[in-house]
Amino acid sequence: MWPDRRVQDLFGIELPILQAPMAGSVGSEMAIAVSEAGGLGSLPCAMLNPEQMRNELGIIRQRTSRPINLNFFCHQSPHADPAREDAWKQRLANYYVELGLDPQAPVPAGARAPFDGTMCDLVEEFAPEVASFHFGLPESALLERVRATGAKIISSATTVDEARWLESQGCDAIIAQGYEAGGHRGMFLTEDISTQAGTIALVPQVVDAVRVPVIAAGGIGDARGIVAALVLGASAVQIGTAYLFCPEAKVSPLHRDALKRAKDNDTVLTNVFTGRPARGIVNRIVREVGPMSELAPLFPLASAAVTPLRTKAETVGSGDFSPLWSGQAAALGRDVAAGELTHQLGINALAILSRLASSIGSPST
Template sequence: MNNKTELTHLLKIAHPIIQAPMAGASTPELVAAVSNAGGLGSYGGAATPPAQLRQVVRRIRALTDRPFAVNLFAPAVEECEFTSQQQAVMSEVFTRWHNELNAGPVPEPISILGPFAEQFAVLLEERIPIFSFHFGPAPVDAIREMHTIGSRVLATATNVREAKILVEAGVDVIIAQGSEAGGHRSTFATPYDQGTIGTASLIPQVVDAVSVPVVAAGGIMDARGIVAALALGASGVQMGTAFLACPENNIPEVYRQAVLNGQDEDTVITEVFSGRPARAIRNRFVREMEHYRDQVLPFPAQISIGRRLRQASTEQSNPEFISMWAGQGVALAEALPAGELIEKLVQDCQAIAAALQATVQVFNPGSI
């Protein structure tokens, strides 16, 4: 198979495979391993303070001389408003689990994202080659500034409307996120239920609607998914869950085991971890917190208030109170080093493409 697409030319990578940025899970080692293998490694920097982000970028550069991406959340999602009454109600809900896990008092919400302006300034100063962002509205000035240093900008859309808005804002590549995807739904321009289109339906519609390369994301776990996405018109794929079992990432061992044992029925889109819809492996927290979903604090306060419970759960190797983001393809995750995973994906794509050439003979006139 020819691995070259519009995307590989634009991003100067060998294979049209992007390892998804995963805030809290991606590491410089993961990013560099993917980029060194010819894919595009991406670091999820949304919750990384600016000074640390600079160290991360320098560490990636020490490990690879290939292109890589750094991802932030659009600045609009950093702040939220809620009353002390709402906070008191949610603290009360958390208290019983804190007591059960001896996690101490429920903490006050603090800022855990950004600040975008300072993070972004670091990325500009470090002249990162590729910037991507999740959520919206699009930070138009930031996109322009990235372009002035010759860098490319990628952003996620969950429907055609969002894809058009992002292209209008200057984004170079659209990541079309189907509802199978692990992690947060990036929906920003419509109600959430209008941004839950499956990958196979979403990709061709976005491809038809915009003139820039489209990357398919959501439920793509192996070469079958990659070839299918290319057949749907995508120029490449972005895969997150497939990299969750790689040893280079930064997830707790209980989370890794939940990924390796995950089944097709195990994930759910829920707002209870963060205040925004995200796909995660169902656990006790999801089941019990769903009763209080109307009282969940807005994003990102809900993630912040849950930080001590997640930490206690992790320390006790208890998967029941950790936000284990994962997509619907989780059962297909393989525990391979990231570089080997890229090599295997590329080889398998070549084998599938060759087999498909034989299969599509059936469409030749007179073949029956």
């Protein structure tokens, strides 16, 4: 009864539902639960070192034989810019003093690494059914190595131009990431967030522009959103924020509480945490330093100076300096296990589709 089974057939899954990777908030436990429930579970690898990645993949392969998606960032590592990094630290210096930290102390390096040869070695070893990328695609030599494993390759597009480019590079499906989506924007051919389109406008235009199946993402938090995306021409959906409410999500109590209280107008795109636009719940640092700061070093270097503030504030129960990633539909979230959420989303979406089909097929009165 699904209107377009191309993604399900392509990935070998039962439901047209992908769990968004969400680096730092998702591990093997959630990926396994979603895949076992018939969706496509995803393991974000951008914040894992090779040993951690191997451990997580080992757990996944031990506990499920269902298809799995490995997700990677493929940004260009920026050159060090000491002057900009010093200016960023000076902008945050008063917060350091307030929290009893030394503004001159060394800060940790950014934790998000781009896809490289070592990560590609692990892809070849574990042969995931799907490999997904954010911020475009890796260099062609690495991409061909991934393709040779048999993995289906997908990536995020935030514009029609990006979708066309991804198709030209051989992507098997494209994620159309609307403006409403939580976390980092996947934009890579533009830096202008003011012209980014919402899901309901972006999806049908991407569907019309490419031949490969399209996966809708952004603001989809329940079965109604799934059906709306399918009606717009998407073959499947990618859901993120709704999974952050699940017990398997690796989010702090502060983040979980903020999600439960979030309203439709509580999120904003900000670069103060990493240097790249990402949607999260507004907190103190976003209000006072951002949401978009010209001082923030390039991704992922901005995170270095913010991390000590986050760590210290969280020890005293404050989320003032924490990245509280969330999409615009957090208010639709509910506390339920990831497998059950996936199952219910599928059942409820099919029920709506059935009612729509019945109403269309009924004679007018």
